[in-house]
Amino acid sequence: MQLELHKNKKLSQYTTLKIGGVADYLVEVVTEDDLSEALQFAAEKTTTPPLILGGGSNVLCNDEGYSGLVIINKISGYDVVEVHNDVVLVRVGAGEVFDDIIQKTIDDGFWGLENLSAIPGSIGATPIQNVGAYGVEIDSLIHEVHATHIETLEKKVFTAEDCHFKYRDSFFKTSEGNNWCVTSVTYKLSSVPAPILNYKDLLPLKTKSNLTQQAIRTHVVAVRSKKFPDWHTVGTAGSFFKNPIISKELHEQLIKKYTEFPGFALDEVSIKISLGWVLDKICGLRGYESGNVRLFENQALVLVTKQGATAEEVEAFAEEIKKIVKEKTNIEIEREVLSV
Numbered sequence: 421m422q423l424e425l426h427k428n429k430k431l432s433q434y435t436t437l438k439i440g441g442v443a444d445y446l447v448e449v450v451t452e453d454d455l456s457e458a459l460q461f462a463a464e465k466t467t468t469p470p471l472i473l474g475g476g477s478n479v480l481c482n483d484e485g486y487s488g489l490v491i492i493n494k495i496s497g498y499d500v501v502e503v504h505n506d507v508v509l510v511r512v513g514a515g516e517v518f519d520d521i522i523q524k525t526i527d528d529g530f531w532g533l534e535n536l537s538a539i540p541g542s543i544g545a546t547p548i549q550n551v552g553a554y555g556v557e558i559d560s561l562i563h564e565v566h567a568t569h570i571e572t573l574e575k576k577v578f579t580a581e582d583c584h585f586k587y588r589d590s591f592f593k594t595s596e597g598n599n600w601c602v603t604s605v606t607y608k609l610s611s612v613p614a615p616i617l618n619y620k621d622l623l624p625l626k627t628k629s630n631l632t633q634q635a636i637r638t639h640v641v642a643v644r645s646k647k648f649p650d651w652h653t654v655g656t657a658g659s660f661f662k663n664p665i666i667s668k669e670l671h672e673q674l675i676k677k678y679t680e681f682p683g684f685a686l687d688e689v690s691i692k693i694s695l696g697w698v699l700d701k702i703c704g705l706r707g708y709e710s711g712n713v714r715l716f717e718n719q720a721l722v723l724v725t726k727q728g729a730t731a732e733e734v735e736a737f738a739e740e741i742k743k744i745v746k747e748k749t750n751i752e753i754e755r756e757v758l759s760v
Contacts, residue, residue, distance in 0.1 A: 423447050423454055425461075431485060434492060435476035436540055437757075438655040439731050441485025443471075448492040450515065452603050455495065456573050459601075462489040463571070470570060471760055472601050474515065474542035477657055478549055480759045482731045493544055495603050498524060503611070509563055511606040514544030518551075525609060526633040532561050532609040534633040535616055537640040540651045540658055544602040547578075548592040549756070550585045554640055555619035559585035563608040567592075567600040576600070587692075588662050588756055647719040655725030656716070657757045660738065663695050663721075664751050674749060678702060695745075695753060696721035703744050713737040723757075735759070 425447050431440030445466070449455045462470040468488035473479065494515035502509040508530050512521050518541050522533045535556040545551070546558045547565045562585075565578040584591040591597040615636060617626050621643045625631060649656050666683075671691040674681045680701070683691040699720035700706040707717035712729035716722035725734065738755060745753050 423449065423457055423461075429490070431473075431481040431490065434473055434490075435479055435481055435657075436651040436655065437476075437480055437657050437725055437729075437734070438727070439483075439725060439729060439734065440481025441483050443486040443488075443490040445489040446492065447489065448494050450494050450496055452495060452568065452575075455491070455493070455568055455601060455603065458489065458491050459568070459570055459573060462491075465489075472570070474544045475517065475540060477541035477651065478545060478757055480657070480731050480734055480757050482759065486760075491601075493542065493601065493603075495544075497604060500528070501606065506610050506612045508609045508611050509606055510609055511566075511604050512543045513604050514542060514602045516543045517541075518543055518546060522637065525607075526637060530609040530611060531614040531633055532556075532607065534636040535619075535622070535640060537637040538644045538648075543605050547583055547585075547590055547602060547605055550583075550588055550590050552588075554622055554643075555616045557585075557587075559583070559590075561607050561609065563606040565592075565602055565606070566604040567602050570599055570601055575603075587665065593758075648722055649716055649718075649724055655727075655729060656722060659721045660723035660755060660757050661695055661721060661741070662754045662756050663692055664753055665690050665692050666751055667691070670750065693751075698745060698749060698751070699741070702748050705741065705744065708741075710737055710740065715741070731759070 425445055427445060428442050429446040431443055432438050447458050449458050466488040470489045470491050471486050472491045472493055474493050495513040496515055497513035499511045501511045519538055521543060522537050525533050535554040539551055539553060547562055551558045562580050565583060568575050592600060615631055625639055668689050668691055671683045682697055683693050686692050696719055705715050706720040708715050711733050712726040713733050714724050716724050742753050745751055
């Protein structure tokens with residue numbers, strides 16, 4: 421193997437939760453050829469499928485570590501591949517830091533990604549998780565996704581339709597989709613102003629004249645800095661749980677019990693609710709702490725870990741939160757963060 425292979429590497433240093441046991445083998449890849457070489461090594465030398473990590477911002481690695489090869493996807497690249505009228509297609513390597521690329525597109529004069537500023541993680545995670553914030557969902561900006569099959573090494577281009585995007589979900593989170601490693605993402609951006617300011621935290625910007633992408637980014641970063649802890653300094657994965665989508669009937673029942681219960685109608689039968697509000701106002705859990713794990717004092721949707729926290733502690737804490745929400749509201753909540 422030509423790549424630098426590490427043995428017995430702690431996974432805690434590769435995740436933003438700063439949790440994880442020791443991996444038998446670990447390798448970093450920066451090109452698609454590197455990835456193919458690493459996948460061939462895994463097939464020949466290990467008995468378990470390789471575990472592929474990007475920025476490690478949406479995973480909880482178990483305390484036992486990983487018996488096999490962990491591949492850190494750092495595939496790089498940034499190319500403007502097509503400009504047609506106002507539409508700009510930009511292809512970005514899966515291992516690039518998402519927030520750095522947002523700044524790059526702004527510097528190049530492109531609109532689209534600015535509302536997603538300060539979200540941790542890499543480019544490759546954006547279609548997998550279908551990330552979103554402040555009125556923008558990444559599926560509206562994805563043109564195509566390039567990926568490599570981890571067993572056959574087949575390379576395939578997925579259209580946005582192929583990705584089967586749903587709220588914080590995609591084809592790549594299914595059992596079949598788990599067999600594919602994202603190598604690059606092509607975003608469909610705009611060369612003309614296209615601000616999206618309907619989210620409540622962005623409404624003050626509507627009064628600004630000559631609004632730029634940089635101004636929106638600066639505002640979003642400031643808002644997020646008050647709601648979210650700095651993942652560079654503390655253990656966190658951002659929003660640990662999904663905002664639930666419930667039936668209109670259940671929402672009406674909850675309004676009768678909690679008159680200020682918020683909700684956003686997705687269609688005639690489905691309501692999206694703010695779990696952060698539920699955790700704070702109904703469950704009284706904002707800042708709730710148990711052992712080395714707590715819900716962030718500025719945003720109850722965010723889970724924070726202390727040094728020394730274990731995956732077992734986080735799992736138990738998350739289950740406790742789910743149980744409390746169920747008892748108070750009859751809502752089954754789901755995690756955004758994946759256990760690996």
